[in-house]
Each structure stands twice: as structure tokens, then as C-alpha cells.
Amino acid sequence: MKKILVTGARGQIGSELVTKLRSIYGVANVVSTDIRYSEEESEKGPFEVVDVTDEKRIYEVAKDYQVDTIMHLAALLSATAEKMPKVAWDINMGGLVNALEVSRELNLQFFTPSSIGAFGPTTPKDSTPQDTLQRPTTMYGVNKVAGELLCDYYFERYGVDTRGVRFPGLISYVAPPGGGTTDYAVEIYYEAIKQKAYTSYIAEGTYMDMMFMPDALDAIVQLMEADPTKLVHRNAFNISAISAEPMDFAKAIQKHIPEFQLTFDVDPVRQKIADSWPNSIDSSAAEAEWGFKAKYDIDNMTKEMLEKVEEKLK
Structure with a gap:
């Protein structure tokens, strides 16, 4: 390129x-x-x-x-x-x-x-x-x-x-959510800073793959520069980095904001989509063929997300 x-x-x-x-x-x-x-x-x-x-x-x-x-x-x-x-x-x-x-x-x-x-x-x-x-x-x-x-x-x-x-679901503090099923994993950080609480439209126990x-x-x-x-x-x-459900995000946030509370009001349309997706995926082909390896897990991602969102909302 x-x-x-x-x-x-x-x-x-x-x-x-x-x-x-x-x-x-x-x-x-x-x-x-x-x-x-x-x-x-x-x-x-x-x-x-x-x-x-x-x-x-x-x-x-x-x-x-x-x-x-x-x-x-x-x-x-x-x-x-x-x-x-x-x-x-x-x-x-x-x-x-x-x-x-x-x-x-x-x-x-x-x-x-x-x-x-x-x-x-x-x-x-x-x-x-x-x-x-x-x-x-x-x-x-x-x-x-x-x-x-x-x-x-x-x-x-x-x-x-x-x-x-x-x-997988992509988590970012730069661009706002764009109509995806995994958007809750972005919204939750904004609401954690603003309200110390979030109501998830995805049900507790619904695992999906995520990535910072x-x-x-x-x-x-890395893929575009790889040897064809x-x-x-x-x-x-x-490719994936994190397999998580809403409570996993809540627990990670509570390490920094102990008073944070998560509640649920399930959206049947997005829940149906989420239920049709994997709980976790195998990235071994990407690792073997072009060396893919994620750097962020849910804890170090959460720390950075909270810091950046707080700066953004000031």
C-alpha cells in the first residue's frame, strides 16, 4: 500500500x-x-x-x-x-x-x-x-x-x-455508536462517566466477541502488509480479543467506579441478533497466517476507555 x-x-x-x-x-x-x-x-x-x-x-x-x-x-x-x-x-x-x-x-x-x-x-x-x-x-x-x-x-x-x-463488536471513544448490536459496549462507558449507571438493551449472560x-x-x-x-x-x-457479556463490562468498570450500577431493559430486535452470534470465536488462522495478536483485554481497555471518555465529556 x-x-x-x-x-x-x-x-x-x-x-x-x-x-x-x-x-x-x-x-x-x-x-x-x-x-x-x-x-x-x-x-x-x-x-x-x-x-x-x-x-x-x-x-x-x-x-x-x-x-x-x-x-x-x-x-x-x-x-x-x-x-x-x-x-x-x-x-x-x-x-x-x-x-x-x-x-x-x-x-x-x-x-x-x-x-x-x-x-x-x-x-x-x-x-x-x-x-x-x-x-x-x-x-x-x-x-x-x-x-x-x-x-x-x-x-x-x-x-x-x-x-x-x-x-467482532468494536469499542471506541472517538466515533459515536453507529447502529450496531454491540453498541451497548460503547454506550456503557459514556453512561458510567455521566450517570454512574447504564441500562443494557442486551440481556445478562449474552456473550459476544469484542475488540478495542x-x-x-x-x-x-498488518493484514494488508502481510505476505500474500x-x-x-x-x-x-x-479475529477477536474479548468474549464478554454485559456484567463483565460492569465489573470491569466497578474497579474504577465502585458505585456504577447496571440494569436491563432488553430490546427484542437486537437481542435476537445477538443470540444468533457466537459466544467466542477462534482466531488461530489469523495468528498463523499473518501474526494477528490483540493487545487489549477487558481490563486495560476499560481503564483507557474511562479515561478518554471522561476527557471527551469535559
Whole structure:
């Protein structure tokens, strides 16, 4: 990677990934794009308005800036996608195939994230293998499975250097939650600082995989810089750092804020999504093929989250 175009750059991942990429490859070599203009983003470095459902526009920007890599992040997340499944299909799948076509036409390296949402209720729940049954019951999950297969197809059929990971729930203090099922694991830190209490929409005892954003960003860069000859799976590597349920977060927070209280008011829509996902996943393929290793566990993540959120809310 020397010059990179990022779609969906103002989203949860993109807002931090662009900053990290620019710190590594240089500000001028990372083109930030999103569906809406942002004066703030345009002042930080190259920024273009791009609707990923418009293949011609993606092509124009990629060509004009002479990029060698597309990192395609634009998508609707799980809970939002369930509210607007047709819109989710059009954006998530239409945008993906457009970005892949541009990568094929211009011979670009390509990254897009999959998700633990690609698994379903019939997938093994504990230590979910890299290669296993995938029958998701959400539109988001269907999009992710189709996306994994589509990226495989573009590699096998056209030789596009496609790469990807299955992200767990991502926890960050920089960008606000964006409509995901695991958003409670971000909200809980803000409410811990503001109210010393939080009401979880996910039921007690519901385990899901999570990861602190710095580990996620490191994983993207590490995978994209990895030796392609060592990538057996190439797309949709399982990666994870933390398997936790809401009370685990509460206990970690209480080490710093003893009076913190957690209560529950379960949202049936998001709970149903959560119940269809694994309790924990096996990241051994990513570890073996490109050296993935997370740095943060729930305790050191919680300490940093609370410190950063408190600073942010001052």
C-alpha cells in the first residue's frame, strides 16, 4: 500500500483508520471519502464526496488520485440494516460490487471487513472455527456472507488482491455508536462517566466477541502488509480479543467506579441478533497466517476507555 482510498471514512472504523493510515503513509496518500461533504475532513487531508452505489464516481476518484488500494468501509450496520433491509442490500452489496469492479479495472489491492454477523444460530457457538457453517438470519449477516464469497470470487476469477477480517463488536471513544448490536459496549462507558449507571438493551449472560479499536486498526494494517503467499484464507479471517457479556463490562468498570450500577431493559430486535452470534470465536488462522495478536483485554481497555471518555465529556 502506498496510496489508499477509504470509503465510508466518517464511520466508526473509518474516522480512526484514516488518521492511522495518514500517520503511516502520509496525509496526501490517504484519500478520505464519504457520502456527505465534511469541511472538517477536507481540512485534514484529501477528501471527496463519494456515493458507493455510484460505480463511476468511485472509479473517477480512484483514477484521479492514482490510488493502489481501496479500503471499502461504507455499509449499514446490523441493527440499522434490520430496520431497512432493502436499503441495506442496495448499499452493502451494491457498494461492495462497485468497489470490487473498480479494483478489478484499475488493478488495486482491496480490503473490506466482514463481521461475526456472518455467522448464524446454527453455527457452533463456542470457539467458532474459521471454516464453519454460516447461515445468518439477519440482512446484515446475509450481506456479510455474500460479501465474503464475492471477494473470494474476485480473487479467484480476476486476481484482485482481496483481503478481509471478521470483526467482532468494536469499542471506541472517538466515533459515536453507529447502529450496531454491540453498541451497548460503547454506550456503557459514556453512561458510567455521566450517570454512574447504564441500562443494557442486551440481556445478562449474552456473550459476544469484542475488540478495542486500536487492535482493530492494527489488524487491518498488518493484514494488508502481510505476505500474500502466506494467506490461505485471504478474506474474512476470524479475529477477536474479548468474549464478554454485559456484567463483565460492569465489573470491569466497578474497579474504577465502585458505585456504577447496571440494569436491563432488553430490546427484542437486537437481542435476537445477538443470540444468533457466537459466544467466542477462534482466531488461530489469523495468528498463523499473518501474526494477528490483540493487545487489549477487558481490563486495560476499560481503564483507557474511562479515561478518554471522561476527557471527551469535559
